[in-house]
Amino acid sequence: MDHVTEDTAELDGLRAEEREPNSASGDPLLHVDLGGYEGPLDLLLTLARSQKVDLTRLSILQLAEQYLAFVQQARQMRLEIAADYLVMAAWLAYLKSRLLVPKQKDGDEPTGEELAAALAFRLQRLEAMREASQKLIDRNRLGRDIFARGAPEVVSIERKSRWTASLYDILSAYASQRQRRSVTSVQFKKRDVLSLQEAREILNRLLGGVWDWTPLERFLLPYMGEGNYRNSVVASTFSASLELAREGVVEIQQTSTFGPILLRSARRRDDEIVEEQVEAQRKELAQEEL
Amino acid sequence: MTMSEAAEEIASIQDARQRQVERIIEALLFAAAEPLSVSELVRRSGADALIIQKALDHLRTQYQTRGVNLVFVSDRWAFRTAEDLSFLMSENVVEQKRLSRAALETLAIIAFHQPVTRAEVEEIRGVSTSKGTLDVLMETGWVRMRGRRRTPGRPVTYGTTPEFLDHFGLGTIKDLPGLEELKGAGLLDSAIPASFSIPSPDDSLDLTEDEDPLDSDDPLLDEEVQAE
Amino acid sequence: MTMSEAAEEIASIQDARQRQVERIIEALLFAAAEPLSVSELVRRSGADALIIQKALDHLRTQYQTRGVNLVFVSDRWAFRTAEDLSFLMSENVVEQKRLSRAALETLAIIAFHQPVTRAEVEEIRGVSTSKGTLDVLMETGWVRMRGRRRTPGRPVTYGTTPEFLDHFGLGTIKDLPGLEELKGAGLLDSAIPASFSIPSPDDSLDLTEDEDPLDSDDPLLDEEVQAE
Numbered sequence: 001m002d003h004v005t006e007d008t009a010e011l012d013g014l015r016a017e018e019r020e021p022n023s024a025s026g027d028p029l030l031h032v033d034l035g036g037y038e039g040p041l042d043l044l045l046t047l048a049r050s051q052k053v054d055l056t057r058l059s060i061l062q063l064a065e066q067y068l069a070f071v072q073q074a075r076q077m078r079l080e081i082a083a084d085y086l087v088m089a090a091w092l093a094y095l096k097s098r099l100l101v102p103k104q105k106d107g108d109e110p111t112g113e114e115l116a117a118a119l120a121f122r123l124q125r126l127e128a129m130r131e132a133s134q135k136l137i138d139r140n141r142l143g144r145d146i147f148a149r150g151a152p153e154v155v156s157i158e159r160k161s162r163w164t165a166s167l168y169d170i171l172s173a174y175a176s177q178r179q180r181r182s183v184t185s186v187q188f189k190k191r192d193v194l195s196l197q198e199a200r201e202i203l204n205r206l207l208g209g210v211w212d213w214t215p216l217e218r219f220l221l222p223y224m225g226e227g228n229y230r231n232s233v234v235a236s237t238f239s240a241s242l243e244l245a246r247e248g249v250v251e252i253q254q255t256s257t258f259g260p261i262l263l264r265s266a267r268r269r270d271d272e273i274v275e276e277q278v279e280a281q282r283k284e285l286a287q288e289e290l
Numbered sequence: 291m292t293m294s295e296a297a298e299e300i301a302s303i304q305d306a307r308q309r310q311v312e313r314i315i316e317a318l319l320f321a322a323a324e325p326l327s328v329s330e331l332v333r334r335s336g337a338d339a340l341i342i343q344k345a346l347d348h349l350r351t352q353y354q355t356r357g358v359n360l361v362f363v364s365d366r367w368a369f370r371t372a373e374d375l376s377f378l379m380s381e382n383v384v385e386q387k388r389l390s391r392a393a394l395e396t397l398a399i400i401a402f403h404q405p406v407t408r409a410e411v412e413e414i415r416g417v418s419t420s421k422g423t424l425d426v427l428m429e430t431g432w433v434r435m436r437g438r439r440r441t442p443g444r445p446v447t448y449g450t451t452p453e454f455l456d457h458f459g460l461g462t463i464k465d466l467p468g469l470e471e472l473k474g475a476g477l478l479d480s481a482i483p484a485s486f487s488i489p490s491p492d493d494s495l496d497l498t499e500d501e502d503p504l505d506s507d508d509p510l511l512d513e514e515v516q517a518e
Numbered sequence: 519m520t521m522s523e524a525a526e527e528i529a530s531i532q533d534a535r536q537r538q539v540e541r542i543i544e545a546l547l548f549a550a551a552e553p554l555s556v557s558e559l560v561r562r563s564g565a566d567a568l569i570i571q572k573a574l575d576h577l578r579t580q581y582q583t584r585g586v587n588l589v590f591v592s593d594r595w596a597f598r599t600a601e602d603l604s605f606l607m608s609e610n611v612v613e614q615k616r617l618s619r620a621a622l623e624t625l626a627i628i629a630f631h632q633p634v635t636r637a638e639v640e641e642i643r644g645v646s647t648s649k650g651t652l653d654v655l656m657e658t659g660w661v662r663m664r665g666r667r668r669t670p671g672r673p674v675t676y677g678t679t680p681e682f683l684d685h686f687g688l689g690t691i692k693d694l695p696g697l698e699e700l701k702g703a704g705l706l707d708s709a710i711p712a713s714f715s716i717p718s719p720d721d722s723l724d725l726t727e728d729e730d731p732l733d734s735d736d737p738l739l740d741e742e743v744q745a746e
Contacts, residue, residue, distance in 0.1 A: 038391075042416065042417070125414055128472055129402065131468065132401075132472065133397065136467060139459055141459070142458075143386065144383055144386065145379075151552065152322055153599055153607055155607055157610075160611065161614075161615045164615070164616055165616070165625070166686070167688070170626040171626070173619065173622040173625075174630055178706075179707055313584055315585065316586050317606055318585075320585065320586040321586075357540065357544030357545035375545045382549050
């Protein structure tokens with residue numbers, strides 16, 4: 001229903017608000033007298049039934065008069081009537097006048113008969129829907145008259161995954177992964193070295209008890225590893241010994257080119273120092289004697 | 291083996307196969323809480339639709355006189371207790387809310403006139419429809435929002451669900467009681483003068499030409515649902 | 519009416535009554551949420567226990583060959599789908615799933631470097647491999663445990679299966695492209711270091727020299743599978 005024809009459009013305005021039985025907003029007077037009707041169309045249908053004829057042979061003129069009389073009576077009883085019912089009354093009064101005057105050909109305006117037919121159609125349609133709803137509700141209904149399986153057997157669902165991948169997927173995954181690693185994992189193999197600091201510590205520790213000239217290699221012996229590490233140990237200890245000599249901690253002696261490097265601690269024993277001092281005094285005295 | 295013996299053997303193999311399909315369908319339908327469509331039966335049994343249809347017809351006949359019947363509801367098949375035994379079933383009845391007259395009328399109008407907007411329902415009933423009435427119908431699971439009518443205001447269209455057919459024991463929407471008479475009398479037309487095409491209720495999941503789909507994130511929808 | 523006619527009539531009335539009781543029992547058992555005892559059937563049908571027992575026996579026989587059977591469980595009666603049709607009650611849903619990138623990489627490394635241990639895969643990928651990734655690959659059916667490497671800790675070695683070749687359309691594992699082919703396909707940068715090499719994979723069922731067979735009752739295997 002895309003378009004509403006003119007005549008029904010006029011009726012469109014005649015809707016009454018549907019009232020819930022216990023609605024607080026419901027007019028109590030209306031509730032008593034008209035509450036049983038679901039709007040003016042329902043009232044009209046009820047009145048139409050009182051004509052006791054097939055709705056297709058209904059006298060709309062008579063129906064309009066019945067309706068107007070009903071409303072008149074209600075007003076005499078000083079009942080407040082909802083606006084929709086009054087609007088319908090006004091419209092029916094108009095319809096009545098159109099039906100009573102001879103047909104006029106005045107352009108597009110629907111004739112009284114056409115308006116009446118539209119009203120009759122609406123009443124028939126409402127009636128038909130009422131009957132249909134009754135037929136529907138009288139059917140054997142599931143859960144009331146007929147019953148479904150009380151204890152349905154549960155279908156267990158076994159989910160199975162189907163994995164998908166293409167050869168290209170693996171090849172590109174492999175190539176990009178290997179490539180990524182070959183670039184980012186350029187690692188320098190960690191060289192084993194003896195740091196200068198470590199060499200100093202070793203020399204300090206070892207030279208404490210060494211008073212005689214001793215070849216450097218002997219200190220290194222327990223530390224000397226193989227290959228590259230050995231070179232590192234030699235270089236670091238030699239550098240460290242030079243530093244320690246500068247600081248006066250050790251003394252270094254090399255008797256010939258490429259000869260063994262000899263080390264000894266520069267810190268003497270106390271008796272040695274006393275001896276030296278005695279020796280020095282002795283020399284001083286000897287010079288004085290001279 | 292003669293020709294006729296061979297033919298007999300083939301026939302007996304076919305019989306055995308047909309019986310097995312019947313057993314499978316019996317089991318599937320008996321176990322299910324919901325009606326099953328032929329395509330679901332095809333999928334779950336592995337048999338083809340023709341054989342299944344034959345089995346369904348045979349089973350329907352077999353069960354016709356029994357306490358449980360095979361019925362066709364909402365385009366699907368289901369076992370249901372026989373109608374005449376409803377008196378026994380009082381203990382199984384789940385208390386159902388009685389629908390008000392307004393709700394019943396509205397349900398009938400939606401069923402016969404679907405897809406139908408709220409304004410059209412009101413036009414037929416001559417009163418405005420309260421929010422509660424449509425809410426109750428939606429709650430029953432028998433009525434659903436279908437889409438939006440392609441007219442100004444894009445009103446929501448309503449229609450019935452497969453549960454509606456199931457509940458009222460209707461095979462398809464064409465089985466609505468009195469449908470043909472109403473169509474013949476032109477009472478499914480929206481207005482006078484009757485249009486030339488005779489409207490017919492349509493509860494298919496596909497939208498009609500003048501319907502747009504409902505958007506789940508359509509702000510208007512929420513608004514309308516709340517406002518109604 | 520002769521005596522025999524009268525007797526016949528009585529018999530036929532009794533038959534009809536028995537059939538009606540059977541229908542009632544069918545409907546009650548079908549609609550009930552739980553199996554029903556004879557006394558419950560007596561109470562709800564109004565028929566006496568003897569007739570009900572007779573009806574149950576008859577129904578049981580009738581349903582014996584059908585897709586649904588009448589069964590007696592824990593002193594109660596119920597309809598159940600026939601045992602031989604239990605396969606109908608489970609549905610296999612096949613879901614297409616894509617492998618994660620980690621799984622793809624792991625799969626590729628296993629394919630190219632097999633037989634390979636998990637530690638070796640990790641060493642090549644530079645990240646540790648989650649248990650889930652290997653589980654998924656085993657689930658695909660493309661990867662299998664081959665044996666145990668003859669090194670300390672006896673780690674499990676992995677390789678690909680015939681299904682792997684089948685799925686990826688490879689005639690043999692040697693059809694996996696080598697270094698030059700990967701470069702040619704643009705998958706590998708030509709600026710790859712000279713030391714870069716791709717091993718030649720071995721997916722033969724025979725173990726290599728440094729592999730020991732997996733023992734099915736090897737406690738370590740279980741442990742490893744669980745611990746991984």
